[in-house]
Amino acid sequence: MKEAKQLPLGLRLDNEATFDNYYIDGDNSLLVNQLQLQARGEGEQWIYLWGQGGRSHLLQASCHLAEQSGRAVRYIPLSELAEYPAEALLDGAEMLDLLCLDDVDTVISARDWEVALFNLYNAAMASGTAVLISSAAPVSSLAINLADLQSRLQSFSVYRLAGLDDDGLKAVLRFRAERRGLVIGDQVSEYLFTRCNRELKSLIQVLEHLDHLSLEQKRRITIPFIKAAMGW
Numbered sequence: 001m002k003e004a005k006q007l008p009l010g011l012r013l014d015n016e017a018t019f020d021n022y023y024i025d026g027d028n029s030l031l032v033n034q035l036q037l038q039a040r041g042e043g044e045q046w047i048y049l050w051g052q053g054g055r056s057h058l059l060q061a062s063c064h065l066a067e068q069s070g071r072a073v074r075y076i077p078l079s080e081l082a083e084y085p086a087e088a089l090l091d092g093a094e095m096l097d098l099l100c101l102d103d104v105d106t107v108i109s110a111r112d113w114e115v116a117l118f119n120l121y122n123a124a125m126a127s128g129t130a131v132l133i134s135s136a137a138p139v140s141s142l143a144i145n146l147a148d149l150q151s152r153l154q155s156f157s158v159y160r161l162a163g164l165d166d167d168g169l170k171a172v173l174r175f176r177a178e179r180r181g182l183v184i185g186d187q188v189s190e191y192l193f194t195r196c197n198r199e200l201k202s203l204i205q206v207l208e209h210l211d212h213l214s215l216e217q218k219r220r221i222t223i224p225f226i227k228a229a230m231g232w
Contacts, residue, residue, distance in 0.1 A: 013075055016208075017060035023175040027162040032058070034159065038130055039065040039098060044157045045124075047132045048139065051161035053168075054200055055134040058161070059100040062132055071097035079103040086116035094123035098130045105135040105142055114146040121152045131156075164200065169193065173203050180211050184221055191223050195232055206230070 024032050037043025039062040049055055059075060066073040074096050076089055086107070093099045099120075107113035124131050133156065135142065144150040164172065170193055177184045184192075196203050213229050214221050226232065 011075065011077075013060045013063055014057075017057045018064050019061045021176065021179055022054065022057055022061055023172040025162075025168060025171070028053075031159045031161065034157070035062050035132070036065060038062065038132060039071075040069050041066075041071060041097060041130070043130075045128070045130045046156040047130075048135070048153060048156035048158045049132065049161060050135045050138050050158070052136070052163040053161050055136075055161055056102050059102050059132060059134055062098065063100055066098045073098045073100070075100045075102065077102045079106045082107050082110070082113075086110075086113045090116050090120050093120055094127040094129050096129050098132065099124070100132045100134075102134045103136070104133050105137055108142045108144055111145070114144065114149050118146055118149040118152060121149075166193070166198070169198060169200060169203060172200060173207065176204060176207055180207070182207075182211060182214075182221060188221060188223055188226070191226065195226075195230070 019032065019036060022032065031049070034043055034047065035049075035058060038045075038047055049058065056077065063073045063075045072095070074093065076099070078101055081089060101117075104117070107117075120131070123129075133153070138158065138160075139150065139153045139156075142150075142153075144153070170189060173189055173193065174184065177189070192203070192206065196206050210221050210226060210229055213219075214225070219225050
């Protein structure tokens, strides 16, 4: 018999994952507005967000805003916690004002998770708990075995997070640098972009690392500094 894993304690939100730190282009402005309304308790109860370009950031931003509004929230990164008992992770969720479930596609097809998500929907419907779900793919592309769960997920308001092209990634990099008070010229940002893994998460991690080192060493972020810091 498999021993149940002890539940992780003290899951914390990323302090940098706020709406103020999220680069909004024209394609995603409506989505961000709807998430902010939901977080404040003024918008839709059920939102299904899929696509690329910072889903986890947006879910955590919703939690931050909801907490600032005095609401009870919980953020569950399912890709990290899929091996934990579904019922235990979702226990008491119907008592929350907002529940954010990240990467639901990573637990779909597991019987216990599908049943737990279906039960959660019914409990949240009765209690009025708002639910925000993220996934890499639309509901129609998920291998859902429980037909009742599929119908419930299909009833959500669906928003697609538009992916970022190269120009969009560069814009995000400049935006996040400015938010940190960093002065990065065009040559430096272009150098970073050409040398980094072109995924948003990787770019931000490199930027955070350089920011920390520049403060520690009291140096500006230049190309020679980046070469020495990153070993490039």
